[in-house]
Amino acid sequence: MRMLLCELNRIHSHLIFLGTAALELGAVSMFWYCFRERELIMDLYEMVTGQRMHTRYFQIGGLAEDIPEGFYPQCREFVEWMPHALNDYRTLLDRNKIWLERTKGVGLLSADDAIALGQTGPILRASGVDWDLRRDQPYLAYANVDFQVPVYPEGDVYARYRVRVDEMRESTRIVDQCLRRLERLKGQPWITDDRKVVLPPREELHTSMESLIHHFKIVTEGFRVPEGEVYVPIESPRGEQGCxxxxxxxxxxxxxxxxxxxxxxxxxxxxxxHDALVADLIAIVGSLDAVMGDTDR
Amino acid sequence: MNYTALPGFVEQKESFGETTITIDAAHIRTACAYAREELGFEMLVDLVATDYLGWGSKGVSGYIATASGRDINFPSTQGLQTLPAVKPKRFSVSYHLLALRQPPVRVRLQCWLDDGDELPSVISVWPTADWHERETYDMLGITFDGHPHMRRLLMEDDWDGHPLRKDYPIGGEPVRFSDAE
Structure with missing residues (x-):
């Protein structure tokens, strides 16, 4: 489930990229189309977590709540619809002369430069480096699903757009595989019962002294983390997100x-x-897909 | 992989499945260049500094017991059960390196600094270090020798102090009786 939501989020992020990047180059309709599908994802999010953005659903040990009734059919509908939407995007942009001329050969970043500049994610893959932490250093259950890693060697704005659109397609496939698996797991617990890290269910507090103690300890103090330092990277929609x-x-x-x-x-x-026109700056910054909230954290 | 040939190599530690190499601060640039050229760590993923001022002392993670364990005679003992291992100096600067190969190899080069010490800049090895070093300077006040423009990155230019230092005031007014000294 976590993986499914991560992939939905990846599609969501790429949709915003695609919508706004195209908008900045004058393709206003792209923006509306992308936000149409984005709305579908937000609805799914709202259904599961109660919030449309900045959801808090993952927890240490599992998920905050069970997956609601009606999520599977609605998510399946989305999975079936998304490839058509992606075809729409391709048709809208790939024959759009303005889009092609403003993105092809613009904002070049060679593979060596990309590596030296520490680029990761779609930008690195658009520079021809075949690198994806989901495949190369799998976390969650990425080792158990089948997906391709799109790589384009050109290193221009157009390649970054292609990588992201292809990634949305792959993410939709991953969501599909997760759905199949989850539907078989219906009725299973959604969070661990390790009371040292997870709050006991509310009704237990009235009857069990241990539950009350565990509840009190976790709420007032939290649980201890072993001494030391760690660095954990994941493949976020924009590249390596490390903690x-x-x-x-x-x-x-x-x-x-x-x-x-x-x-x-x-x-x-x-x-x-380098060697670009001032007018290309907007295409380039858009294609790097930097979000200020992420930049200054 | 053998890391002992790194210039300035001090020690190697394994914990939580990660390798940490302590490097003498003066040699960090040559060590990074060596790691890149000879050991194949093409990418500097992250550069992060930590302030250990007050590490293992009272008042940070709640009440802290003695080095041997908790003090059971003291009421409401929470916080740490034992004191954490002593750190050699106040600041640590960690370089997280990555080798793009199958399977990926990650290593953390770490050096230790006192307040006011300078560290050689590694921009000449990885240009990406530029902003990381500026952020480190901005947040913790560690200066990098050889950085072309050692200015603030996130905070305003005329900001006072470095916000992520442990002795940076976190705001609020003193209240009577709040401190039982």
């Missing part, structure tokens, strides 16, 4: 640092704009 965490052995972290892909992507602007 560096230092613990002193207590319930609160000593230091948390996020490696933000947008921060690093924005750094590549200077190299990409």
């Amino acid at each position: 560096y965490l230092v613990s002193d052995g207590g319930p609160k972290p000593w230091r948390v640092h996020f490696r933000a892909p947008s921060f690093v992507a924005l750094e590549a602007t200077a190299t990409c704009t």
Whole structure:
């Protein structure tokens, strides 16, 4: 389920990229089409988590709540619809002369430069480097699903657009595979019953002293994390999202640092704009897909 | 992989499945260049500094017991059960390196600094270090020798202090009786 939501989020992020990047180059209708599908994802999110954005559904040990009734059919509808939407996008843009002329050969980033600049995710793949943490360093259940990693060697804005559209297609496939699996798992617990890290169910508090103690300890103090430092990377829609965490052995972290892909992507602007026109800047920055909230964290 | 040939190599530690190499601060640039050229770590994924001021002392993660364990005679002992291992200096700077190969190899080069120490910049090895180093300077006040424009990145240019230092005031007004000293 977590993987399914991660992939939905990836599609969501790429849709925003596609919509806004095209909008910035004058293709206003793309924006509406992308936001139409984005709305479908938001509806799914709202259904599961109660919120449309900034959801808090993942928890240590599992999920916050069970998957609601009606999620599967609605998600399946989305999975069946999405490939058609992607075909629409391709038709709208791939024969659009303005789009092609403004993206092809613009904002070039060679593979060596991309690596030296620490680029990850779609930008790196659009520069011809076959690298995806979901495949190369699998987390969650990515090792158990079948998907392709799109790679384009051109390193221009157009290649980045192609990578992202292809990724949406692959993500839809992953969502489909997750759905199949989840439908078989209906009725299974959605969170671990390890009371050292997860709150006991409310009704247990009235009858069980241990539950009450566990509840009290987790609420007032939290649980202890072993002393040490770790760096955990995942493949976010924009590239490698890393979390560096230092613990002193207590319930609160000593230091948390996020490696933000947008921060690093924005750094590549200077190299990409080398030999480019000022007017291309908007296409280039759009294609790097840097989000300011991610950049300054 | 053998890391002992890295210039300035001090020690190697394995924890939680990650490798941490401590490097002498003065040699970090040559060590990074060596890691890139000879060991094949093409990418600097992240550069992060941590302030360990007050590490293992009272008042950070709640009440902290003695080095041997909790003090059961003291009421409401929460916080740490034992004191964490002592750190050699105040700041640590970690370089997370990645080798793009199957399977991927990650390593953390770490060096230790006191307040006011300078660290050689690694921009000449990885240009991506530019903003990371500026952010580190901005947040923790660690300066990098050889950085072309060591200015603030996230905070305003005329900002006072470095927000992620542990001695940076976190705001609020002193209230009477709040401190039982």
